[in-house]
């Protein structure tokens with residue numbers, strides 16, 4: 001039975017930037033995508049990040065504010081705002097070419113950000129595999145300020161080249177929920193030394209070994225697998241016509257967190273997340289508005305987000 005969500009307050013921490021897609025520039029970066037998708041599902045959402053003083057930074061802040069996202073914990077510095085060139089393959093899958101050494105690497109965590117962390121129901125972070133110490137320590141500092149009641153969501157970001165076994169393990173040890181895709185699962189298998197296990201065994205191992213509450217593996221057009229200690233579910237993905245799959249994973253994570261907080265079954269959580277993510281693939285960019293069908297499903301669960 002679904003819970004009537006009285007509070008749904010979330011934050012995403014990590015790099016925010018513009019995705020330079022063939023059709024034009026779109027707001028992107030996993031924390032922004034997560035925050036926006038949660039907000040579309042009724043959350044009070046914040047982004048904790050850093051942008052430059054340049055026009056791109058101003059545009060990102062103004063676009064987030066227009067979408068109702070709290071930007072008070074986004075610091076501004078003199079480095080350039082991040083950007084990523086996105087090449088799309090014929091099936092709509094992206095290849096990201098990241099512009100490194102951006103404002104994100106010089107993030108500062110304000111006292112307001114620490115207060116925000118302590119007050120969130122869920123926080124989503126990419127990983128501790130950041131380009132430099134400042135951003136890595138900032139994520140850790142922010143997560144340490146989030147209370148035990150706050151669900152820590154590790155949404156692995158494949159573009160980071162900085163993984164090590166230690167970083168993966170440290171990230172898993174502070175997480176409640178893990179979302180990865182098939183490429184990331186492979187990296188985890190190798191780094192955690194569990195190459196011999198199949199997908200189900202790998203997910204079970206990670207779930208139990210790191211004491212996670214929930215784990216999800218997304219498989220693009222093949223759908224998604226989700227498991228907790230009691231249940232295991234496979235959901236299929238159905239997209240009428242794929243435009244691009246940018247942001248599908250972030251939407252999946254947002255929908256999974258929303259459903260998890262509602263306390264619905266793993267099967268229902270997986271179906272809902274897959275349906276929302278598949279929809280994103282039918283539109284350009286990472287954060288299109290959600291269709292009535294999905295919003296109705298949210299309304300039917302009697303979400304009642306309070307602003308405080």
Ligand SMILES: Nc1ncnc2c1ncn2[C@@H]1O[C@H](COP(=O)(O)OP(=O)(O)O)[C@@H](O)[C@H]1O
Pocket residue numbers: 180181182217218219220221222223224236237238239242245247248249250252273274275277278281
């Ligand atoms: N080609 C596709 N057709 C339909 N749904 C898709 C497609 N690609 C992705 N999805 C949906 O989006 C989810 C996340 O996509 P995936 O590409 O696996 O994640 P990530 O973006 O994190 O790599 C999938 O589990 C599925 O529900």
Ligand SMILES: O=C(O)C[C@@H](O)[C@H](O)C(=O)COP(=O)(O)O
Pocket residue numbers: 015017018019027028029030033084096098159245246247248249250251286
């Ligand atoms: O930061 C990146 O490398 C990519 C982002 O700009 C992009 O918006 C993104 O995070 C999309 O993630 P997905 O949901 O895994 O497609």
